[in-house]
Amino acid sequence: MKLQHHLGGLENLGPVNLETRVFVEDWEKRIFGIHTVMMAESAHLSDALARYPVKELPTTFRNDWTWASLRTGAEDMQPFEYFKFRYYEKWLGGISQFFIDQGYITSDELNEKIGYYRSNPEAELPARPNEAIGKQIDAYLKQGDSGYHPLPTPARFSVGDTVRIADPEAVDHTRLPGYLRNKPGMIDLVYPGAFNYFVSTGVDGIGDPMPVYRVAFKPADIWGEGKSEVNSTIYADLYEAYVQPAN
Numbered sequence: 001m002k003l004q005h006h007l008g009g010l011e012n013l014g015p016v017n018l019e020t021r022v023f024v025e026d027w028e029k030r031i032f033g034i035h036t037v038m039m040a041e042s043a044h045l046s047d048a049l050a051r052y053p054v055k056e057l058p059t060t061f062r063n064d065w066t067w068a069s070l071r072t073g074a075e076d077m078q079p080f081e082y083f084k085f086r087y088y089e090k091w092l093g094g095i096s097q098f099f100i101d102q103g104y105i106t107s108d109e110l111n112e113k114i115g116y117y118r119s120n121p122e123a124e125l126p127a128r129p130n131e132a133i134g135k136q137i138d139a140y141l142k143q144g145d146s147g148y149h150p151l152p153t154p155a156r157f158s159v160g161d162t163v164r165i166a167d168p169e170a171v172d173h174t175r176l177p178g179y180l181r182n183k184p185g186m187i188d189l190v191y192p193g194a195f196n197y198f199v200s201t202g203v204d205g206i207g208d209p210m211p212v213y214r215v216a217f218k219p220a221d222i223w224g225e226g227k228s229e230v231n232s233t234i235y236a237d238l239y240e241a242y243v244q245p246a247n
Helices: 026-041 043-047 067-075 087-101 107-119 131-143 219-223
Strands: 162-165 184-190 212-217 234-239 243-245
Touching: 026 087, 026 131, 067 087, 087 107, 212 219
Parallel strands: none
Antiparallel strands: 162 184, 162 243, 184 212, 212 234
């Protein structure tokens, strides 16, 4: 997947949607909430700095669910299908397929529920408030799931180094914006410590904790002189796996 991840500079995709509201429909808030609860209950939080008691939570959800899980569901779509759906529609599709793939619900059961609520739009949705899970969600929203680690060895690059961004093989999910592949840049900041993504991206390169850099780019190097604003700089935070020597 290279095409639909961070579309900066890709031509002829208009018209541009200038909608500024985070949630356009009420159902989008519910999808965001479902994702947030899944993140707060995710098994990967056992390894987060906050050391959440996820194994003791009164829930049947026992899988890892990270931002990578959510984005993989969208980015793995066929590109032309990807562009047909709105932002939270992609979330809905990815989350639904995850629950089917993991055996929490069958496709027939899901279709039955969809049919019921379409025929009964005023029917109440299930509500099972749980104090312990509520506290876990609050804690997660405040503390996050930081993957910070002490840096075991010095970072490969230093501030001021000129670099070129890698072009790794396309995978289900990447943290590398497509428009930065093969582009030259300069190290602007080396963040303290090392970071990973809780899940491996395989041949994309994110696995064990590694340095993260803020890399500065000239817009003309990315999009060409005729499509760039003068006196401007593009910054991107990139894992070391995506950064190569300039030569």
